[in-house]
Amino acid sequence: MASIALNDVRKFFGHHPVLHGISLEIRDGEFVILVGPSGCGKSTLLRMLAGLEDVSEGEISIGGRVVNDMAPKERDIAMVFQNYALYPHMTVADNMAFSLRLAGAPKAQKQAAVARAAEILDLSHLLDRFPRELSGGQRQRVAMGRAIVRDPAVFLFDEPLSNLDAKLRVAMRTEIKALHQRLKTTMVYVTHDQIEAMTMADRIVVMNGGRVEQVGRPLDLYDKPANLFVAAFIGSPAMNLLHGEAVAAPGGTAFRAKGGGLLPLPADRGVQPGTPLVYGVRPEHIELAASAACDTEAQIAVVEPTGSETQVFMTLGSDSLVGVFRERVADEPGSTLRLRIDPARVHLFEPSTGARIDAAAASTSPIREAVLA
Amino acid sequence: MSDATGIIERPAPLASRGRAPSRRRPKAVGGHHRNIGGVWPVLVLFLPPALVLFTLFVILPMGEAAWYSLFDWSGYGAPEDFVGLKNFETLWRNGAFRTALTNNGLIILVSLAIQLPLALWLATLVSHRIPGATAFRLVFFLPYVLADVAAGLIWRFIYDGDYGLVASLASLVGIATPYVLADRDYAIYAVLAVVVWKYFGFHMMLFIAGLQSIDKSLYEAADLDGATPWQKFRTITLPLLSPTIRLSVFFSVIGSLQLFDMIMPLTGGGPSNSTQTMVTFLYTYGVTRMKVGFGSAIGVVLFLICVTLAFSYRRVFMRHD
Ligand SMILES: Nc1ncnc2c1ncn2[C@@H]1O[C@H](COP(=O)(O)OP(=O)(O)OP(=O)(O)O)[C@@H](O)[C@H]1O
Ligand SMILES: [Mg+2]
Numbered sequence: 001m002a003s004i005a006l007n008d009v010r011k012f013f014g015h016h017p018v019l020h021g022i023s024l025e026i027r028d029g030e031f032v033i034l035v036g037p038s039g040c041g042k043s044t045l046l047r048m049l050a051g052l053e054d055v056s057e058g059e060i061s062i063g064g065r066v067v068n069d070m071a072p073k074e075r076d077i078a079m080v081f082q083n084y085a086l087y088p089h090m091t092v093a094d095n096m097a098f099s100l101r102l103a104g105a106p107k108a109q110k111q112a113a114v115a116r117a118a119e120i121l122d123l124s125h126l127l128d129r130f131p132r133e134l135s136g137g138q139r140q141r142v143a144m145g146r147a148i149v150r151d152p153a154v155f156l157f158d159e160p161l162s163n164l165d166a167k168l169r170v171a172m173r174t175e176i177k178a179l180h181q182r183l184k185t186t187m188v189y190v191t192h193d194q195i196e197a198m199t200m201a202d203r204i205v206v207m208n209g210g211r212v213e214q215v216g217r218p219l220d221l222y223d224k225p226a227n228l229f230v231a232a233f234i235g236s237p238a239m240n241l242l243h244g245e246a247v248a249a250p251g252g253t254a255f256r257a258k259g260g261g262l263l264p265l266p267a268d269r270g271v272q273p274g275t276p277l278v279y280g281v282r283p284e285h286i287e288l289a290a291s292a293a294c295d296t297e298a299q300i301a302v303v304e305p306t307g308s309e310t311q312v313f314m315t316l317g318s319d320s321l322v323g324v325f326r327e328r329v330a331d332e333p334g335s336t337l338r339l340r341i342d343p344a345r346v347h348l349f350e351p352s353t354g355a356r357i358d359a360a361a362a363s364t365s366p367i368r369e370a371v372l373a
Numbered sequence: 374m375s376d377a378t379g380i381i382e383r384p385a386p387l388a389s390r391g392r393a394p395s396r397r398r399p400k401a402v403g404g405h406h407r408n409i410g411g412v413w414p415v416l417v418l419f420l421p422p423a424l425v426l427f428t429l430f431v432i433l434p435m436g437e438a439a440w441y442s443l444f445d446w447s448g449y450g451a452p453e454d455f456v457g458l459k460n461f462e463t464l465w466r467n468g469a470f471r472t473a474l475t476n477n478g479l480i481i482l483v484s485l486a487i488q489l490p491l492a493l494w495l496a497t498l499v500s501h502r503i504p505g506a507t508a509f510r511l512v513f514f515l516p517y518v519l520a521d522v523a524a525g526l527i528w529r530f531i532y533d534g535d536y537g538l539v540a541s542l543a544s545l546v547g548i549a550t551p552y553v554l555a556d557r558d559y560a561i562y563a564v565l566a567v568v569v570w571k572y573f574g575f576h577m578m579l580f581i582a583g584l585q586s587i588d589k590s591l592y593e594a595a596d597l598d599g600a601t602p603w604q605k606f607r608t609i610t611l612p613l614l615s616p617t618i619r620l621s622v623f624f625s626v627i628g629s630l631q632l633f634d635m636i637m638p639l640t641g642g643g644p645s646n647s648t649q650t651m652v653t654f655l656y657t658y659g660v661t662r663m664k665v666g667f668g669s670a671i672g673v674v675l676f677l678i679c680v681t682l683a684f685s686y687r688r689v690f691m692r693h694d
Contacts, residue, residue: 052593073599085590089612098608099598150598 002063002076002153002186003028004049009058011044011210018044019210021058026188026203031180033189035197036207037233042190043082045207046156049188050079063153078147079156082163084139086131086146093118093127096145117148120179137168144179157189161196173200194234198222206230224347228354231280231347237311239280240321243351248273255279260317264295266343268359277357280347283311286323287340294338303329312337435676442669452666460670469646470671473654476561477630480650483565484572484625489618492573496580497610510581514574521571525638528567529554532639554640557647564639564648571635572628576621583617584610619690626686630679651675 004026011019019041026032034042047053049060051072060067067075086095094101096117097110105113118124121141131139140160147155160176161169177200180187191197197204198218206213206221206229213233214226225231231239244257246265253273255263263279271277289295298314298321305311310329314321314337323339331337348357442460444452464470495513499506516524531538534552543550553563587610595605611618633652636642642649642657649657655675659668 050593050597052596072593072596077597079594079597081590081594083588083590085588085594087591087594087609098595102599102601102604102608146594146598 004063004154004186004188005059005061006045007059007061009045009048009060010056011041011048011053012056017210019048022210022212024205024212024215026186029184029186031177031187031189031200031202032205033191033197033201033203034205034207035191035194035233036213038192040207041210042192042207043158046079046158046188046190049154050077050156051075076153077156078150078152078154079158080140080143080147080160082159084131084143084160084163086139086142088131090130091127092123092129092131092134092142092145095131095142096149098146099150113149113151114145117145120148120182121145121175136164137172140164140172141175144176148179148183153186155183155185155187157187159191160189161191162193169196176200195236198234204234206233208233224356224358225280226356228278228280228349231349231356235282237283237322237324239282239347240286241349242279242316242319242321244277244279246271246273246275246277257317257319259315259319261296261298261319261321263316264341264343264346266346266348266359269348269357271348271357276351278349278351278354280349281341281345283322283324285342285345286321286325287342288325288327288329289338289340293340295341296339297336298323298339300329300331300333300335300337302333303331305329438669438672438676440669441666442673444666445664446666447663448665454666456666460667461674463667464670464674467658469649469658470651470654472646473649473651476648477632477650479561480565480568480629480632481626483569484629485622488569488573489576489621489625491569492576492621493580493614493618495573496577496584497606499577500581500584510577513577516571517574517578519571521634522638524567524571525635528563528570529639532563555644557644560640560644561648564636567635567639568629568632572625576625579617579621579624580614583614587613622690623683623686626682627679630675630682651678 004024006022006024009019009022010017022045034045036042044053048055049062051067051070051074055068062075062077087098090098093114096114100110100113114127115124118127121144123138123141123145126134126138126142131142134142140163143160157176161172164172173196176189180200189200198221201218203215203217204221205215208229214221214230216224221230221234225234225239228241232241242255242257242259242261242263244255244259246253247256247262248254249262252267253265253271255265255277257263257279263281265271265279296316298316300312301315301320302313303310304313305328310325310327312323312325312329314323323337329337349355350357441452443455443457445454445456445460446452495509499509499513519527530536532553534540534550534555539553540550551559554560591609591613592605595609600608630650631652632650633656636648636650636653637656640648642653646654651671652675655668655671658664659671
């Protein structure tokens, strides 16, 4: 087991920068997931942790030792590759025992280690097979078994589930999480699937374009996305983001979208009329208004029932809006839906920087001070 | 109760057995018809040309050679002087032929023991994406592109004791100029050197292709598993390259047995037959001396050796490929 620390880590391929100064602390035993869109540098960062890529600048330490110049095998890590990288000419048992064989371990030790890993992963009946004789999910488990046999201080996973079908992916998600709870080893896991990240991680690192956008626990990212990128990336279906500005309204300020819709603003953010804003509200936080009192009205464009809930694509003025409702929506496209939005669940962002406008910022805002005075 | 069900059940399979064929037969026959309908046009269209060509250019000449090998015949007129297996007997008694056999064996040995490891080693070096690798690949491959006759001529000049490269080198170092190709004991080694030089590039290319088809992440996994470069070579490269290696060995052996056009300009099989191979021997003793019957006997022996080697090799080593 080991903690990991990254200090202003940079990576250049030639002159082309790929990582622009990543700093990160990963605690001993933590399950951290790096998530971000394709090409944002997740794999590169993971491979730098593994020692498969050089560190261009900055410092990586594992278990308190700086590992920048250490060979992969000296780092006490194991990695599960996206394509599993199983040795095709070796049986499952030989694949898993390979590291011990290289180290010249006695036969009994190899057998014991393989048997233990096989039991954890339910592979005992497959030990004599070759990788080509296994299904995708079984190969995936062998790749994990090979890592477990090493008993490393850190597990690294690079999109281990991306080659599996949807159903198996969900099952393996649970299995990997259970594995982490059983082994309690530090795990760093890369995925571009935010649902995978949300369901498995202790903490998520959201990356974009070679930078860290936000680090936090899954629900913190969901509740308080630090910027527009995280807001749009985390959550499914994605958060509605409307551009517009604050306007004076009866009883305070409201938000007027560029498309014309009028939406309620939370009072505690202290935005003044005329301030340009990006207004964010998650589809699941839009409700159907029960009584005549509603916050806004939108026209139905498309209704997609999934059974347990209904996803409705709407137009608000000339903006589009997505809502997910518990209720069944029987109305025809074109008809009007009356909506309620809890202002406390609204996210506001600065259009220029994309940064979140928080209630905390309001404590120093002139309006709040004026009210207090 | 159980008895009753047993009685009731027993006839059932019989009944279904009786019915089944009548139900299945039309279907099966129909399927057969359709199948034949699909295969016949292909057979009719494609088999005769191939069969005719094969008979005309492979079976007939071979049969003819086998037939001529039983005669003492100069090639003029009809073969009349039937001598049975005497040509084969003479052949076996001929010292030059035994030298040729030994030389062929030596060439195979050198191909396998020196040329292939050298090609593999260079392939592992050159298959990396290092700058200049492509240039090296090209340089190493160049000898193979050269016509065999041209290569033989070039090396004849290089080895020349009066104005060749070897002569200049020797005079530079200050030792007596060796006449390599004129020396009965050394000429064959000079030939072997040229063989290796000429063909290692081809095997290197085979190995490069084989190496590039090995998944790079296997090496990364092995790095993480703690493998040294040698361990990676032995436990990953070699086993995964073994189909290519077997193919390369196959080409080496067959190619060695057929070696001819490079040796003719280089030594012509001399001095005093010390560099004969089976094919140069065939040419020298069968063709240039107008002993078509004897030459045919050599051809038959050579053919049998090749076929035996090729088939047993394919059966034993390449059956999984
Ligand atoms: N060996 C390399 N040489 C040059 N550029 C590279 C190399 N490897 C990666 N890159 C570049 O670095 C960037 C990040 O790549 P990386 O593989 O880390 O992305 P990723 O976040 O893992 O994406 P994905 O989700 O598609 O796997 C990409 O723009 C890629 O083109
Ligand atoms: Mg990747």
